[in-house]
Amino acid sequence: MEIQIKNLAKTYGEKKVLDIESLNLEREKITGIIGPNGSGKSTLLNIIAGLDDKYDGQVLYNGELIDSDIRKKMTLVFQKAYLFKRTVYKNIAYPLEVRGVKEEKIKQKVLELLKILEIEDLKMKIGSKLSGGETQKVALARGLVFNPELLLLDEPTSNIDPEYIEHMEKAILKYNKENKGTVIIVTHNINQAKRLCDNIIKLERGRVIN
Amino acid sequence: MKKVLSMMMAFLLVFSMIGCTPKTDTSGDKPEDKPGTETPSKEKPEAKGSIILSTTTSTEDSGLLTFLLPKFTEDTGIEVKTVAVGTGQALQMGKDGEADVLLVHAKESELEFVEEGSGTEREDVMYNDFILVGPKDDPLKLKENSPSDIKSGLKKISDEKAKFVSRGDDSGTHKKELKIWEATNIKPSGDWYIEAGAGMGDVLKMANEKQAYTITDRATYLSMKDDLDLEIVIEKDEDLLNQYGVIPVNPEVLGENSDKINNEGAKEFMNWIISEKGQNLIKEYGVEEYGEPLFIPNAK
Amino acid sequence: MDYILDGFKQAINLIISFNKEIFDIVFLSLFVSTTATVLASMISIPLGISFGIKKFRGKRLFSRITYTMMSIPSVVVGLLVAITLSRRGPFGRLELLYTTKAMIIAQTFLVMPLSFGLSFGLSKSRGKEIQKVAITLGANKYQSIMLIIRELKVDILVNVATSFSRAISEVGAVMIVGGNIKYHTRVITTTISMMNSMGDYPMAIALGIILLLISFIVHSAIYSYSKED
Incomplete structure (x- = not known):
């Protein structure tokens, strides 16, 4: 697999922020991307997520260029997630709603995720009014609820309580094991990378360092 | 006190709003419109050489005054400042001593105006129809x-x-x-x-x-x-028919400040406009453009 | 000064005695401006939101033109609508000039750029982030726009209120295409303008007070709603 990157280059004006000759990210594995600030980690993640299509080179998903159908099979959880101004339940239900899943099935899946992330007590709270840690948990639940093939995480646990981090890491591992989900996580925390990842890629000034 | 203040506030609010409503264009004859616009100040006494004529928008809009007044100034050396307002407003300006002479068209009100002493006399000038x-x-x-x-x-x-x-x-x-x-x-x-x-x-x-x-x-x-x-x-x-009259304002309306009204100039204007020359000019006006006069002179 | 105080007293009397003429005028105003605001909003808000998140060439110039159009003078809109609806104009056969329908049409066109521009600006600054989340969660274009509208509904509601205020307080367009005909096309602002010319202040003041009240009520409602959110 599965994500093949070939001759990827991205520039902002004069500055080259990404320059990757060749990189393969494996299916059903957890890959960590680490590196200092400004090394191009988030940019790479955004390109894989299909949010940024202004680059040179190729990014293939199972051999195909990323289009809107492929985008539907993956999700990205941001460092500072945006939750909708509606209940946590409705927030987590959203990806299923846009896919036209039946109400009953939605309920079952949402309750399951609330349990996995230990946030059942937040169910009826308004998403936009939660604390930082709660927000990240809900955002992860919202990303996992539709069983994506690929889960992209952009520093999802920075600046939150260790207890919350533990819950989230447990959920990520469970998804990887039980649902055979592929995970790419950008983190600046080397210990977290060691705890979670099968492979670790190091970026520096837009290049891959071995 | 509070009441007075809130009253004042409401007053300010409402009037600032009325002030903001743009005036719509109403071309043509609209004698009673736009009260209080362009009221000239009479603070400094005018030189004998000029008078303030308060008249209706119809005479101004028709172009008659633009045609007549330069000829009057030529003949008499008196400058005329025109304020075109509604008939009612024009009469009010006369009562307040803010004009020296009136050229308006509301015969009954005009006669009343003279009777109560605000005007010295009244003469028919012309009519339009x-x-x-x-x-x-x-x-x-x-x-x-x-x-x-x-x-x-x-x-x-x-x-x-x-x-x-x-x-x-x-x-x-x-x-x-x-x-x-x-x-x-x-x-x-x-x-x-x-x-x-x-x-x-x-x-x-x-x-x-x-x-x-x-x-x-x-x-x-x-x-x-x-x-x-x-x-x-x-x-x-x-x-x-619509009869126009000319009335010099009675300087007495200003009491001790009566010298601020140019009664002499006003009388001269009245006599000129009802003279044969003035009347003939009125008769001429508009013939060239419309094939007929817009105002028919009928001074006695 | 007396005539001002008198004017106020008589104005209050007119209001509390539910003077029929005044309230007919107020209802017509509300009807025309509400209809126009709803029509304009239904078209302009989704369009504004979608243009705001779209990337396209010349977006900057487009923004500038849009913001200019937002403050298009009402008399210009009135004039354009009057020309098209007049008997000699392209839609003359419909005989719409000097009717309520013409007033609604004019105000709709007046408010559309405003409503579009406000939604466009809102979406440009805050819609992007929401769109990004929507895309990562699998929403299609239509679903993204609906989501943005729902997420920004308070701000959009404020936009709608702003549009409504503009509509109900403008005089130029309704005067030109409506003609201020008694019992037919006479609304609050055209009446105030006319009464002012006629020197009939009590009615003008009464309508001025009502216009302020309407504005106050609309904005308080929006304010308390946004507090709740």
């Missing part, structure tokens, strides 16, 4: 049956419930129209009677759009004629 215009095909055949009988024309309109646009803005023209209705003993009302609340030009356009009848002053109609599918159906009825 109103006309009834209507759709070119004239569905009521007013032009055939009563070409110079406005009362029977209006009666027919009301009987047939033909569309009629009224100024409805309390202007001189509107008052004139109501007076004629009154004379016919008809109280116009109903869907056919359209009360516009707008100036003469707007009303003519409206009548044109709705192919309705309306009463207008001849000058405004003639100046817009080319853009209208309307024709004169009734004219030259006694009831359709």
Whole structure:
């Protein structure tokens, strides 16, 4: 697999922020991307997520260029997630709603995720009014609820309580094991990378360092 | 105290808002409109060489004054500053001593004005006339049956419930129209009677759009004629005449400040405009452009 | 000064005695401006939101033109609508000039750029982030726009209120295309303008007070709603 990157280059004006000759990210594995600030980690993640299509080179998903159908099979959880101004339940239900899943099935899946992330007590709270840690948990639940093939995480646990981090890491591992989900996580925390990842890629000034 | 303050606040708010509403353009004759605009200050006594003439918008808009006044100044050396307002406002300016001479058209109010001592005398100057215009095909055949009988024309309109646009803005023209209705003993009302609340030009356009009848002053109609599918159906009825008078303001209205009113200049203006020369000039005006005079001089 | 105080007293009397003419005028105003605001909003808000999140060439110039159009003078809109609806104009056969419908049309066109521009600006600054989330969660274009509208509904509601205020307080367009015809096309602002010319202040003041009250009520309602959110 599965994500093949070939001759990827991205520039902002004069500055080259990404320059990757060749990189393969494996299916059903957890890959960590680490590196200092400004090394191009988030940019790479955004390109894989299909949010940024202004680059040179190729990014293939199972051999195909990323289009809107492929985008539907993956999700990205941001460092500072945006939750909708509606209940946590409705927030987590959203990806299923846009896919036209039946109400009953939605309920079952949402309750399951609330349990996995230990946030059942937040169910009826308004998403936009939660604390930082709660927000990240809900955002992860919202990303996992539709069983994506690929889960992209952009520093999802920075600046939150260790207890919350533990819950989230447990959920990520469970998804990887039980649902055979592929995970790419950008983190600046080397210990977290060691705890979670099968492979670790190091970026520096837009290049891959071995 | 609080009450007074909140009252003041409300007053300020409402008036700042009224102040903001843009004035709509009402071309043509609108004698009673725009009170209080351009009131000149009389703080400094004017030199004997100039007078303030308060008059109605119709004389100004028709271009008559622009035509007459330079000739007056040439003859007498007196400069004239014109303030064009509604007839009511013009009379008020006279009472407040803010004008030296008036040229207006509301005979009854004018006579009252002189009687109460605000004016020294009054002379007839000229008249203009109103006309009834209507759709070119004239569905009521007013032009055939009563070409110079406005009362029977209006009666027919009301009987047939033909569309009629009224100024409805309390202007001189509107008052004139109501007076004629009154004379016919008809109280116009109903869907056919359209009360516009707008100036003469707007009303003519409206009548044109709705192919309705309306009463207008001849000058405004003639100046817009080319853009209208309307024709004169009734004219030259006694009831359709509009008499203008000239009145020098009585300096006594200002009490001890009576020297601030240029009564001499005012009298000179009156005598000039009712002189043979002034009258002939009035008769000339408009003939070239419209083929007929807009105002008919009738000083005695 | 007396005539001002008198004017206020008489104005209050007119209001509390539920003077029929005044309230007919107020209802017509509300009807025309509400209809126009709803029509304009239904078209402009989704369009504004979608243009705001779209990337396209010349977006900057487009923004500038849009913001200019937002403050298009009402008399200009009135004039354009009057020309098209007049008997000699392209839609003359419909005989719409000097009717309530013409007033609604004019105000709709007046408010559309405003409503579009406000939604466009809102979406440009805050819609992007929401769109990004929507895309990562699998929403299609239509679903993204609906989501943005729902997320920004308070701000959009404020936009709608702003549009409504503009509509109900403008005089130029309704005066030109409506003609201020008694019992038919006479609304609050055209009456105030006319009464002012006629020197009939009590009614003008009464309508001025009512216009302020309407504005106050609309904005308080929006304010308390946004507090709740």
